[in-house]
Amino acid sequence: MPAPPPKLPPLVARWDEEWGPSPPEEKEAREAQEKTAVAESRDDKRRRVSNGWELPPVHLLNAVGEEAKPPDNEARAQLIVDTLKSFGVDARVVSIQQGPTVTQFGIEPGWEVKTRLVPERDERGRIVYDKDGRPKYRSEVLSRTRVRVNRITALANDLALALAAPSIRIESPVPGKPFIGIEVPNTAPSVVTLRSVIESPAFQKMASRSRLAVALGKGVSGEPVAADLARMPHLLIAGATGSGKSVCINSLITCLLMHNTPEDVRLLLIDPKRVELAAFAPVPHLLFSRVIVELEEVPAVLQAVIQEMEARYRAFAAVGARNIEAYNRNPRAPEKMPYWVVIIDELADLMMSAPYQVERQLCRLAQLARATGIHLIVATQRPSVDVVTGLIKANFPTRIAFAVSSQVDSRTILDMAGAEKLLGRGDMLYLPTDAAKPRRLQGCYVSDAEIERVVAWWADDRFRHLRPEPMDHLLEQVREAGLTGEDDPLFQAAKELAMEHNRISVSMLQRRLGIGRERAVKLMGALEQAGVVAPADDPLASRQVLIRPDEDELLG
Structure with a gap:
């Protein structure tokens, strides 16, 4: 019998433990660190772009926050099953997906079994009796049918009561999955940072294909x-006050600033609130020299964008290009065109000041501007039918709905209910163009400190000699070539309105024709030159009407 191997001395054993082969966990951790270091060095190289511009580093954004303590999902799943069973609904939980704000429980409907009791019989067909002389009975299945989905959805309020949740949302069925999704709010929601989404493979893959990749959040x-x-190509955002619209817009703008230079993307910011987008005023990406805050300037600004769109189409025709990507690749193009992103933070204010003009301009841009690289992001806190009209909805196929106050508002923005059950604070429903149902997301959060760091990076003096010239001359051209006299398409309508009254004023033209004050003043001057109203x-001031309808027919 061979002798056992000698025992290693303590020193050798300790050396073997300290310097021997690493366990698999340590090897995996070291390889992950090396991959992260390589990815960061590659990212730094990619961020040094040509022509002197340098993209902001990712470390300007806050790191990924700590995950909230996970709730006891197993207990909640059992509570859902027990609650449904108490109402006579057979079901089982087949999936648990925990997100930053809600947890989705996948419920598979069970079977509704109908049975009857029949007496037992022996081999000869005689009834079998027990020892007390009573016949024995057995249960016989008559039919097995699936539990209907609407029996589960009808118990939404009862499930919310059992789970002690403020509200739950039932998605029936989950797209692409053979079960119903019950979304229950987490007791401690976690914050989704912009950096956590930007560093994800899904965003990196999207950013490698498109200049206009944006981070939305987590599912x-x-x-x-x-x-x-x-x-998209245009985005409509709606939600009640405090639901997260402005934070969503700030995250979209910050994401564009993190990955594009002013030679790639120019921004046109329209902020009737005056304070929401003011932090981005120093960046060199702005199309004009300032953030547009005056409502009277908005029609002229949108008209300047329309004229730029038409000029781009003429440039495309000159070189035989169909869209901005083909034009920028064409060797005959004199220079590359940047993308334009027009961001309007409050549509309701614009629709109150000049509804007819703004709606017509937005719809024209939404219909034609996609190929020219001009895209719209429009937000409103009042998703009513007089603000989000049928024309606007038809031309903005991609929509984001934050928490709203009623089901009517949800149907206005999404054409379906669901947004009234959202939790607020970035909880949203995202409806892309190629989806039949909206997708629930928790939007990215960008703090004021992160925005200040990114803006300070672009406002640095080292980029001073590279800043592109603001295109304020486009506004001047629109003002100089403004519609005057009988060239205005609303002149005939203003003339007919004047002849229906004895006196007419600029405010009446504004109210009845739905136009701004500047255009109404020009129309009043045109009516005066045509001899329809008296001078003043x-x-x-209010003007006296000099022509009656019968006199106009005689003059015609």
Whole structure:
């Protein structure tokens, strides 16, 4: 019998433990660190772009926050099953997906079995009796049918009561899955930072294909979600006050600033609130020299964008290009065109000041501007039918709905209910163009400190000699070539309105024709030149109408 191997001395054993082969966990951790270091060095190289510009580093954004303590999902799943069973509904939980704000429980409907009791019989067909002389009975299945989905959805309020949740949302069925999704709010929601989505493979893949990749947030199962603004091609955002619209817009702008130079993307910011987008005023990406805050300037600004769109189409025709990507690749193009992103923070104010003009201009841009690289992001806190009209909805196929106050508002923005059950603070429903149902996301959060760091990077003096010239001359051209006299398409309508009254004023033209004050003053001057109204010292004063309808027919 061979002798056992000698025992290693303590020193050798200690050396073997300290310097011997690493366990698999340590090897995996070291390889992950090396991959992260390589990815960061590659990212730094990629961020040094040509022509002197340098993209902001990712470390300007806050790191990924700590995950909230996971709730006891197993107990909640059992509570859902027990609650449904107490109402006579057979079901079982087949999936649990925990997200930053809600947890989705996948419920598979069970079977509804109908049975009857029949007496037992022996081999000869005689009834079998027990020892007390009573016949024995057995249960016989008559039919097995699936539990209807609407029996589960009808118990939404009862499930919310049992789970002690403020509200639950039932998605029936989950797209692409053979079960119903019950979304229950987490007791401690976690914050989704912009950096956590930007560093995800989903966003990196999207950013490698498009200049206008934007980070939206994370889904109900915690997966990062990114989108391509060029494919949307326009975005409509709606939600009640405090639901997260402005934070969403800030994250979209910050994401564009993190990955594009002013030679790639120019921004046109329209902020009737005056304070929401003011932090981005110093960046060199602005199309004009300032953020547009005056409502009277908005029609002229949108008209300047329309003229630029038409000029781009003429440039495309000159070189035989169909869209901005083909034009920028064409060797005959004199210079590359940047993308334009027009961001309007409050549509309701614009629709109150000049509804007819703004709606017509927005719809024209939404219909034609996609190929020219001009994209719209429009937000409103009042998703009513007089603000989000049918024309606007038809031309903005991609929509984001935050928490709203009623089901009517949800149907206005999404054409379906569901947004009234959202939790607020970035909880949203994202409806892309190629989806039949909206997708629930927790939007990215960008703090004021992060925005200040990114803006300070672009406002640095080292980029001073590279800043492109603001295109304020486009506004001047629109003002100089403004519609005057009988060239205005509303002149005939203003003339007919005047002949229906004895006196007419600029404010009446504004109210009845739905136009701004500047255009109404021009129309009043045109009516005066045509002899329809009497002259006046004050251009805003009420005017006497000089022509009656019967006299106009005789003159015609």
